[in-house]
Amino acid sequence: MTSVVDRLHGNSPVFSVEFFPARDEAEETVLWRAIRELEAFDPAFVSITYGAGGSTRDRTIRTTSRVAQETTLLPMAHLTLVNHSVAELRNVIGWYAAVGVRNILAVRGDPPGDPNGEWTAHPEGLTYAEELVRLCRELGDFCVGVAASPYGHPRSADLDTDTEYLVRKLRAGADFAIAQLFFQPEDFLRLRDRVAARGCDTVLIPGLMPLTTPRTLAKTVELSGSSVPDSVARRLDPYVDDPAGFRAAGIDLVTEVGERLLAEGVPCLHFYTFNRSKATREIVGRLGLVPARA
Secondary structure (H helix, E strand, O other): OOOHHHHHOOOOOEEEEEEOOOOOHHHHHHHHHHHHHHHOOOOOOEEEOOOHHHOOHHHHHHHHHHHHHHOOOOEEEEEEOOOOOHHHHHHHHHHHHHOOOOEEEEEOOOOOOOOOOOOOOOOOOOOOHHHHHHHHHHHOOOEEEEEEOOOOOOOOOOHHHHHHHHHHHHHOOOOEEEEOOOOOHHHHHHHHHHHHHOOOOOEEEEEEOOOOOHHHHHHHHHHHOOOOOHHHHHHHHHHOOOHHHHHHHHHHHHHHHHHHHHHOOOOEEEEEOOOOOHHHHHHHHHOOOOOOOO
């Protein structure tokens, strides 16, 4: 199977998308509508998330398997350490291989119920994402990605320490990293500079979320760990009570961030979709990342 890195080494920049497993039949319908709508746009890969403590493990495997077997898309499955023994991790990695999935995003994961709570390793598990990277590489010919935090992980002492942990994950065998949410292109570019300054030559992909509603803005604050910059607030605050105006301003803002990042040479933009496709399709179309046949 093609690897994520293979898809990033073409002549032109590309985009990728992230989905989460459906919890019921109605969500399943919405999810697969979005998958099929984006399939025509030929994303470089499709990322399927993995719930805290393995809460969506079976659904993740099932969804990833369907993407691999029923679509033309390249799936990448998430895997976390939370509440998993090494034996369980080996089983999940084996399941991925059995359904033809060879791309894995290896993350430590957040504590169930409270993402900012105290993290405790499983007594028969692993403690760090870099250990999970090594395990994946030991068990097969996998392309492995890791997560990066432009503002630093909440539990890191400072940005230098956080960058050192990221570099350790990459040197443990990760092929690329996906940066979690941020607001301004400079936030990502500074992360890229910090990694490069440590002599680590890797593929670093920025993660973007279309800002279509105040809810998606609040989610970006939650997931990034950063407050809304004044420059962003000035663009969006006038439309808090105007859904159409907020959506238009948010799409413009994220498109501008994407334009700047592409101008800075990033090979791929990764979109967090909330299992919807319309806003992502609009942005990638405006950025010229859509194949002629779409």
